[in-house]
Amino acid sequence: MTTKMKRPAAAVLAAVVLGLFFACSSGEDNGKSEQTITFNAPAPHNLSERFFELDATASSGLPVSYDSSDPSVAAINGRTASLLKKGTTTITASQAGNSAFFEAPRISRLLTVNEDNNVNKKEQTITFDLGTTELNFTVGELTLEATASSGLPVTFTDNHINVVIDGYLLKLTYTGLHYDDDITITASQTGNDEYNAAPNVSKILHIKHDE
Numbered sequence: 227m228t229t230k231m232k233r234p235a236a237a238v239l240a241a242v243v244l245g246l247f248f249a250c251s252s253g254e255d256n257g258k259s260e261q262t263i264t265f266n267a268p269a270p271h272n273l274s275e276r277f278f279e280l281d282a283t284a285s286s287g288l289p290v291s292y293d294s295s296d297p298s299v300a301a302i303n304g305r306t307a308s309l310l311k312k313g314t315t316t317i318t319a320s321q322a323g324n325s326a327f328f329e330a331p332r333i334s335r336l337l338t339v340n341e342d343n344n345v346n347k348k349e350q351t352i353t354f355d356l357g358t359t360e361l362n363f364t365v366g367e368l369t370l371e372a373t374a375s376s377g378l379p380v381t382f383t384d385n386h387i388n389v390v391i392d393g394y395l396l397k398l399t400y401t402g403l404h405y406d407d408d409i410t411i412t413a414s415q416t417g418n419d420e421y422n423a424a425p426n427v428s429k430i431l432h433i434k435h436d437e
Contacts, residue, residue, distance in 0.1 A: 258328050261286035265319040265333040268307075272342035277308045282319035286327045293318045299339055312341040347422045350376035354413040354427040361398070363435045368396045372413040376421045385410045398433065407433045 265282035280302075282290040292302045296315035301308045307317070317337050321330040354372035361368050371394070372380040382391045386409040388399045396411065409431050417423040 258323075258326060259286070261288070261321060261323065261327045261330045263290060263319050263321055263330045263333045265290075265335055267335045268317065268337050270338040270340055271309055272340050273309050273312060274342050275309060277306050280305050280307055280317065280319070282333065284321040284330055286321065286323075286330070288321050288324065288327065290319050290321050293320070294337075300337055307337070309339050312339055314338050347417070348376070348420060350374050350378070350415060350417070350421045350424045352380060352413050352415055352424045352427045354380070354429060356411070356429045356431055359430070360432045360434050361396075363398060363433060366398050368431070370394045370396055370411065370413075372427070374415040374424055376415065376417075376424070378415050378418065378421065380413050380415050383412050383414070396431075406435050409433060 262285045263282055264285070265280075268278075268280070271278055280292055282292070284290050292305070292307075294300050294302045294307070294315050294317055296313065297310075299309075299311055299313040299315040300317070301310060302317070315337050316334050318332055318334045320332045321327075323329040352372055352374050354370075356368070357371065358368070370382055370391070372382070374380050382394070382396070384391055384396070386407070389409055390397045390399060391411075410428050411431055412426050412428040414426045415421075415424040
């Protein structure tokens with residue numbers, strides 16, 4: 227009789243313990259909210275851009291993490307995607323949640339990296355020295371000397387109505403220039419199939435007018 231009484235008591239105790247366990251387990255996430263990620267598909271990018279910022283957001287306001295399926299095409303550091311070679315990779319945005327929010331459903335987008343024309347071109351620079359900072363109006367002309375490291379021809383422009391540049395020869399006109407003035411002369415080289423355009427180089431030349 228005593229043995230028969232112990233078994234129901236043990237069974238009741240076990241049921242109570244299991245009930246408490248499942249109640250606690252089911253209550254672990256009580257009070258948490260759902261969250262979602264907004265992640266627009268990135269437009270195709272060119273290799274010459276080198277990097278761009280990813281713009282996914284979580285409805286919770288928590289920071290979003292990113293992963294690239296092919297880091298050799300685009301590597302991720304924080305929100306920055308570095309473009310490394312032509313190809314495609316899948317960028318996945320995720321948010322793991324916290325004590326207030328569940329983990330957000332992950333969103334994946336395809337990124338295409340194109341190889342544009344400029345990425346394989348060589349760089350070039352211009353060496354430009356006027357040889358003087360002042361030109362007397364009575365002299366009237368000055369031979370300009372500038373070279374591009376590519377060996378391509380350099381062109382010149384100016385910002386003054388009374389200056390004419392013909393090839394490498396700068397000439398002052400005799401109309402309207404009756405006072406000292408400064409003119410800006412810019413040397414440029416636009417590049418070709420092998421070279422990118424060179425950074426422009428500008429020099430200031432003071433025109434001295436004889437009374």
